[in-house]
Amino acid sequence: MAGLETAGVVLAALPILASTAKHFKKAHGRFKTFGHEADLFLLNLEIQRTVFNTKCQILLAEATSDKSSAEDMIRDLNHPLWQDEETEESLCRYVGKDTEVCLNAIAMISRMLKDIETEGDSLEELLQLERHKKVRALKESSPH
DSSP states (O other): OOHHHHHHHHHHHHHHHHHHHHHHHHHHHTTTTOHHHHHHHHHHHHHHHHHHHHHHHHHHHHHHSOHHHHHHHHHOTTOGGGGOHHHHHHHHHHHOTTHHHHHHHHHHHHHHHHHHHHHHHHHHHHHHHHHHHHHHHHHHHSOO
16 A cells, blocks of 8 residues: 555544544443443444554554554554654655654544543443443342
């Protein structure tokens, strides 16, 4: 995949993340009634995170010539390679004139995903608690 195509995919993830955030707010407020919707949200979040990380890893692996470093960079926005001049030059050659926009989009989406995942964790905890309550209620109501 060419650099601009990969950058386009990364930038295309912004509306998807905005939609995911909207669905989160909707699901969080109604989780008791719509547990299924919350489960779909969590699955959608995992899918979008995986797609985003994979595309970024492809882009960064091309620029750094090192898949392991690319994975480290995705996990850690303070990774030294983000500040490395050689990495920046390589990204510029690979992506072209849109390098700064692409890097800003990657950083912004990464932060958004972490924020949404934090909220998603609390939603997952609430769902687990609600499921546990239902199982306990079923056990208590069933004849022994």
